[in-house]
Amino acid sequence: MNLTDKIALVTGGSAGIGRAIAESLIGAGAKVAITGRDRAKLERTAEAIGAHAIQADVAQEADVERTYQELLAAFGDLDMLINNAGVGVFKPLVEMDQASFERVIATNVTGAMLMGREAAKLFVARNRGNIVNIASTASLRGAAGGTAYMTSKFALRGMTECWRAELRKHNVRVMQINPSEVITDFASAAGFEQADHPSKLQSQDIAHMVKAVLEMDDRGFTTELTVFATNPAS
Numbered sequence: 001m002n003l004t005d006k007i008a009l010v011t012g013g014s015a016g017i018g019r020a021i022a023e024s025l026i027g028a029g030a031k032v033a034i035t036g037r038d039r040a041k042l043e044r045t046a047e048a049i050g051a052h053a054i055q056a057d058v059a060q061e062a063d064v065e066r067t068y069q070e071l072l073a074a075f076g077d078l079d080m081l082i083n084n085a086g087v088g089v090f091k092p093l094v095e096m097d098q099a100s101f102e103r104v105i106a107t108n109v110t111g112a113m114l115m116g117r118e119a120a121k122l123f124v125a126r127n128r129g130n131i132v133n134i135a136s137t138a139s140l141r142g143a144a145g146g147t148a149y150m151t152s153k154f155a156l157r158g159m160t161e162c163w164r165a166e167l168r169k170h171n172v173r174v175m176q177i178n179p180s181e182v183i184t185d186f187a188s189a190a191g192f193e194q195a196d197h198p199s200k201l202q203s204q205d206i207a208h209m210v211k212a213v214l215e216m217d218d219r220g221f222t223t224e225l226t227v228f229a230t231n232p233a234s
């Protein structure tokens, strides 16, 4: 797809990987709306990169429905949804509390489903569209402390396969990107320290791959793409 004048919606586009994706799509000529819960942060980013800000929580159905109303009022159409908003909680099973578990599932699974559902309605009616789900290498294997986050990403991977099976006949490309560790604010939001190092992945590396899968000619698509740092410092 040639991205010039195409319309993109990037959830969690106010920071980190989502911001880099939005910037990269804008650089390729797309019109981009970004979402996030923190209005001030969202508006600062939108202003800085030339995106349209829609303050919304993907985990709230009313916010999701309003997101699409605002998007269509601003741009009139949608060509690609980037389901990127995500949060993490990392605790051993014996310490896992219901509220933390459900908070992660609400954003990473329910939120992605609600955003995907509304995009799919538009895409089926238009007989074309693109959904890119930002999952993680956490969608591919479990590890200690991953009960909430890894479960949410396994679920996102499962939904990606289901959507692909449903939507492919409507010319909708459903794709998944699995970043390994990327230097963002995700770690501090999840309550752990991330050691910065030039050998680790940056948000721009993931944005590069998202743009690449979208730019491929519509006759084909990438089902899933996993991105690791070549030789990250531990």
Ligand SMILES: NC(=O)c1ccc[n+]([C@@H]2O[C@H](COP(=O)([O-])OP(=O)(O)OC[C@H]3O[C@@H](n4cnc5c(N)ncnc54)[C@H](OP(=O)(O)O)[C@@H]3O)[C@@H](O)[C@H]2O)c1
Binding pocket: 011, 012, 013, 014, 015, 016, 017, 018, 035, 036, 037, 038, 039, 041, 056, 057, 058, 059, 084, 085, 086, 087, 107, 111, 134, 135, 136, 137, 178, 179, 180, 181, 182, 183, 184, 185, 186, 187, 189
């Ligand atoms: N960083 C990594 O190492 C890594 C690796 C693999 C996969 N990922 C995935 O990549 C995605 C982006 O992560 P990141 O590292 O860029 O994180 P980040 O820097 O913490 O940014 C997260 C973004 O999502 C927004 N957000 C969070 N919850 C939201 C909600 N309920 N509704 C709307 N927006 C919400 C945040 O804004 P507000 O807080 O203002 O809402 C922010 O814009 C996530 O799905 C994450 O799981 C990250």
